[in-house]
Amino acid sequence: MKKQGITISKGHKNYELMLNLQLGIRHSVGRPAPTTSLDLKTSAFDPREKVWTKFPPEGSKYTPPHQSCDFKWKDYCPVVFRTLRKLFKVDPADYMISICGNDALRELSSPGKSGSFFYLTNDDRYMIKTMKKAEVKVLLRMLPAYYNHVRAFENTLVTKFYGLHCVKLTGTAQKKVRFVIMGNLFCSEYAIHRRFDLKGSSLGRTTDKPESEVDDATTTLKDLDLNYVFRLQKVWFQEFCRQVDRDCDFLEHERIMDYSLLVGLHFQEASCREPPTPDRTSGVRTPTGNADPDNEGAPRLSKVDMDRLLSDSNRWSSIRLGINMPAWAERTVRRSDCEAQLVGDPTGELYDVILFFGIIDILQDYDISKKLEHAYKSFQYDPTSISAVDPKQYSRRFRAFIFRIFVEDT
């Protein structure tokens, strides 16, 4: 499958920025540092905990000579992020190779509305997002609570953050670019055939791409484009519900809103971009099962089942909540008489899928602009349909929606 995004090579407008970022990360991660315990001191979380490093092109005592422009590099709360990487079991050498190895980063065609830029490492492990100053502030404010949350709940669905940095161009430009390094939810050998960004609100929640540009595999579809519900095995479903509750409680407590559940689907039987048609028997299950009327004795395994059984033992060990999860996607249809029906009616058509999901975009807090947006929009629309509500209402609506589209497979 074609890789997403455009490789940033020489001549690309962000080529120097990429070089700066790679030099900076190599410096931050490669620097010798004492091993710290997971019990961090409060002072490590102090927002004033930042380290500035100058990167002159000719090199310095601490930095190598380089081909990019003169710049300064800032590391926010370096001890906390180093410990987070340890907690998330990221090997420092692998991390450096992913981000600063020989391969260039890829720039995604601005997938979000916020104006942020997104970059992917060539091995697809990490996603780099540029941030506004206000978002950096939110992350630093909630860092102690975030740290405790991800430490307490190994299965948390909230985005994994690995580093927070800033590049400041010296000279006349004095431009600052702040960015966060996070895990790419869709890093997998399975091709992602569909991706949905779900918030539980209906307003403006369809893909805004013109029809001609919609590529089903790489376009991020939204709530009103969703045409499946997901059936999880009982134990996974229970764990899923528990974890969504814990994560939403945490976000609500931190007064965060506007987050999404990002869901990626891999159709087991699809080697192409389209999901298989439901009347094929392998990989697609009907509610009555795949009973073979001619087979009266012990069930015989088909080649497909046998292959699946063998590959399952490898797959099993790599399954985590939200990663590589086997599930059934049941197709839904919206009634044409019902405008903006958020969840369609189930059809009984079931597809064997592997799911990837997590909670992303968790750095918007309920600041004054949201209050204004809400007041303004509620004049024009039904206030429950808009995306900017307060964090408590947001979390309630988000969970209610998520628990309608994820169900126990009975």
Ligand code: ATP
């Ligand atoms: P908006 O303002 O439209 O909500 P944004 O610019 O704040 O968007 P995000 O919501 O963080 O950006 O992400 C936009 C898109 O980027 C997502 O819908 C998803 O397709 C992709 N994306 C973001 N974070 C991740 C991640 N951790 N893993 C994989 N894809 C991601």
